[in-house]
Amino acid sequence: xxxxxxxxxxxxxxxxxxxxxxxxxxxxxxxxxxxxxxxxxxxxxxxxxxxxxxxxxxxxxxxxxxxxxxxxxxxxxxxxxxxxxxxxxxxxxxxxxxxxxxxxxxxxxxxxxxxxxxxxxxxxxxxxxxxxxxxxxxxxxxxxxxxxxxxxxxxxxxxxxxxxxxxxxxxxxxxxxxxxxxxxxxxxxxxxxxxxxxxxxxxxxxxxxxxxxxxxxxxxxxxxxxxxxxxxxxxxxxxxxxxxxxxxxxxxxxxxxxxxxxxxxxxxxxxxxxxxxxxxxxxxxxxxxxxxxxxxxxxxxxxxxxxxxxxxxxxxxxxxxxxxxxxxxxxxxxxxxxxxxxxxxxxxxxxxxxxxxxxxxxxxxxxxxxxxxxxxxxxxxxxxxxxxxxxxxxxxxxxxxxxxxxxxxxxxxxxxxxxxxxxxxxxxxxxxxxxxxxxxxxxxxxxxxx
Numbered sequence: 001x002x003x004x005x006x007x008x009x010x011x012x013x014x015x016x017x018x019x020x021x022x023x024x025x026x027x028x029x030x031x032x033x034x035x036x037x038x039x040x041x042x043x044x045x046x047x048x049x050x051x052x053x054x055x056x057x058x059x060x061x062x063x064x065x066x067x068x069x070x071x072x073x074x075x076x077x078x079x080x081x082x083x084x085x086x087x088x089x090x091x092x093x094x095x096x097x098x099x100x101x102x103x104x105x106x107x108x109x110x111x112x113x114x115x116x117x118x119x120x121x122x123x124x125x126x127x128x129x130x131x132x133x134x135x136x137x138x139x140x141x142x143x144x145x146x147x148x149x150x151x152x153x154x155x156x157x158x159x160x161x162x163x164x165x166x167x168x169x170x171x172x173x174x175x176x177x178x179x180x181x182x183x184x185x186x187x188x189x190x191x192x193x194x195x196x197x198x199x200x201x202x203x204x205x206x207x208x209x210x211x212x213x214x215x216x217x218x219x220x221x222x223x224x225x226x227x228x229x230x231x232x233x234x235x236x237x238x239x240x241x242x243x244x245x246x247x248x249x250x251x252x253x254x255x256x257x258x259x260x261x262x263x264x265x266x267x268x269x270x271x272x273x274x275x276x277x278x279x280x281x282x283x284x285x286x287x288x289x290x291x292x293x294x295x296x297x298x299x300x301x302x303x304x305x306x307x308x309x310x311x312x313x314x315x316x317x318x319x320x321x322x323x324x325x326x327x328x329x330x331x332x333x334x335x336x337x338x339x340x341x342x343x344x345x346x347x348x349x350x351x352x353x354x355x356x357x358x359x360x361x362x363x364x365x366x367x368x369x370x371x372x373x374x375x376x377x378x379x380x381x382x383x384x385x386x387x388x389x390x391x392x393x394x395x396x397x398x399x400x401x402x403x404x405x406x407x408x409x410x411x412x413x414x415x416x417x418x419x420x421x422x423x424x425x426x427x428x429x430x431x432x433x434x435x436x437x438x439x440x441x442x443x444x445x446x447x448x449x450x
Contacts (some may be wrong), residue, residue, distance in 0.1 A: 057083035057128035060135030085120030157187035162250025174380025208329025216260035244291030262386035273301035299393035400443030
């Protein structure tokens with residue numbers, strides 16, 4: 001039986017914080033409040049001028065992009081989903097049926113607007129005002145650039161890139177979006193969480209004094225496990241199970257811990273670390289379905305002022321789970337993900353009764369409000385910075401050497417093959433051995449060309 005990403009769940013006894021799926025279940029009720037953000041007149045921008053309808057399209061039909069489409073439709077009743085694409089045609093049809101049940105009045109995807117294959121994104125761009133990009137992260141920079149060049153507003157999920165050239169492509173696309181007055185929204189949803197925003201403001205105002213250290217954790221079991229299906233080529237299998245192949249997903253520091261390092265970068269006034277060292281490997285997750293990614297990482301980031309961030313991620317069953325961001329200050333401490341400050345200042349955030357505080361909805365509320373008002377929103381600055389912080393951590397874990405921010409920012413290292421060289425019959429960069437296991441990076445023995 002194939003286990004889809006949307007089917008995986010951390011056992012309730014181990015779960016510390018609400019997941020995106022939890023928010024989606026709750027947001028149908030809460031969406032009415034956010035929908036008011038859409039009740040403004042349309043501006044002459046890149047959508048159907050003269051109409052209340054904004055047409056959106058999905059690039060990616062795994063678990064995440066359909067969730068983003070629901071968030072968009074929750075907050076703006078004028079949104080219509082009109083086009084979808086994925087590498088696999090059956091995923092498009094299955095997700096369309098799920099979305100029709102979830103949002104019957106807003107899903108209008110006809111058969112001729114269901115696309116598949118590596119070129120399907122081009123057809124989506126031809127028939128929408130806004131594109132939602134959430135697929136194999138290797139492709140996020142390319143699809144973002146194509147969308148902006150086509151004059152479309154964009155929501156792009158994290159990680160926004162998996163290597164330094166990809167980050168530079170993201171930066172260039174976001175700069176072009178500014179010139180074209182197009183909105184670009186990041187899937188780094190923490191920036192839209194009301195509790196996090198208030199907590200970070202208080203930390204910046206000195207509630208815990210000077211920050212002396214940061215601890216970041218993203219610890220959970222494996223997710224998104226897709227088993228090989230009959231007649232799949234090797235590349236098709238790796239695309240179907242993309243979370244477990246580094247050349248497609250960038251591995252778990254970039255894929256998951258990026259949320260934590262984004263919060264830390266926000267807290268550190270957007271200053272990136274000057275260097276990092278790390279370690280990682282495979283200790284518990286063996287077999288074909290786990291691909292060639294590590295199942296644990298530890299990264300130590302060092303900032304110019306001497307502050308260190310200790311960042312950990314793990315994808316192993318039967319272990320301690322946590323996703324907290326902990327800030328240690330000279331006058332106290334803060335659990336950012338619980339919105340609690342202790343020490344000289346004692347404070348806890350209390351949600352506003354009746355308000356929609358779902359950050360996955362609110363990032364889309366900000367996007368569609370910007371589109372309708374004609375005042376573009378562009379998250380390119382922190383998108384690129386936080387993504388590169390995560391990539392710095394991932395590469396130092398793979399390589400084994402201490403790496404500097406400047407070194408990685410200027411690097412031409414890419415996870416090959418390059419996007420333009422990939423076809424569904426291409427030779428993949430890794431193949432399984434006789435036991436069905438894929439080779440994983442070997443720090444210290446296989447240095448990267450950085």
